Amino acid sequence: MAIGAPLKLLILGGTAEARALAEAATGAGHDVWTSLAGVTDEPRRPAGRLLSGALGGIDGLTRLLQAEGFDRLIDATHPFAETMSGHAVEAARRAAVPRLVLRRPPWTAGIGDRWYGVADLAEALETLPRAAAPEDGRVFVATGRRGLNLLTRRPEYGFVVRTIEPVTVVPPAIDIRFVRDRGPFDLDAERRFFADHVVSAVIAKNAGGTGAMAKIDVARECRIAVLMIDRPPVPDGPLAADVAAAMDWIGLPAEPV
The missing domain is CATH 3.40.50.720 (NAD(P)-binding Rossmann-like Domain)
Known part of the structure; x- marks a missing residue:
């Protein structure tokens, strides 16, 4: 140029x-x-x-x-x-x-992906029973700190939430783990994360790019459903x-x- x-x-x-x-x-x-x-x-x-x-x-x-x-x-x-x-x-x-x-x-679904397209976190939680049963493991909520109070709509599930900054307001009366970490995360790191927390489904925003893609790749490998929030x-x-x-x-x- x-x-x-x-x-x-x-x-x-x-x-x-x-x-x-x-x-x-x-x-x-x-x-x-x-x-x-x-x-x-x-x-x-x-x-x-x-x-x-x-x-x-x-x-x-x-x-x-x-x-x-x-x-x-x-x-x-x-x-x-x-x-x-x-x-x-x-x-x-x-x-x-x-x-x-x-x-x-944006990311696009490929062979082996189990995606459910949703408009927002609220719709993802409504759709969740189609993706995984509560006894299958924890739902990895990869959408950041905002809106976590909505998780109380599914008290039958366990959740794991990973954020860069601490979560100061914890949703009450639900089983939720908080993990503080900063990406990008490679495949091996995400495989360990999924195994350590027995991840059964992922709720994610369609951010695109490579920095946050590893969790989508691991979900594909493990045949785990992804409730993918569409971009504005x-x-x-x-x-x-x-x-x-x-x-x-x-x-x-x-x-x-």
Whole structure:
């Protein structure tokens, strides 16, 4: 990719792709800022300048884009960060800053997969009896800390929940184990995890990518059902599936916003 004049870029981060883009764009001579919303206490630091914490919604993001004179906005948030992506759409429009969505492709079911497509955690729990019986083992809830109170709808099941940060509010009156760990996890690590906790089913978000794929691979190996939460729609506008495509877009002349 040919690099023209250096640009000032704001990346809405939180993913491996965001960190890789920050490194590539910084190496190409661009002035790169990455904003992290503060979901984890000790995030992996990207190349360039880091902004931590909330930006103040649409208005705050708009002010930041205008005040700092950013040339491009790249939404490289998690595929399920629907609110932040919506804020990026409107803030970029108000500030007249070209916007790109960097979103890795979703996983697709392959041979041997036992997937149940669901809209959210609530529907996953409704569907759970079709996937595994309570006596088969524990249900691995790989959806993060939010919404865990919904697990009380299935008190007959045992659960194991793995998170980066501690869970401070524990759902009452259910059998639940909490494991604190940070990925990515390889196949051997996930095989041990599944065996140690006698995993009988997995509830996961369709995050895509390779960092969280091992649990899906192990579920396939063990013929374990996965209740796969579908992604929200991708916002309209330019879309890149990987860092190389995002770098190509950055190098193009800006189109009118």
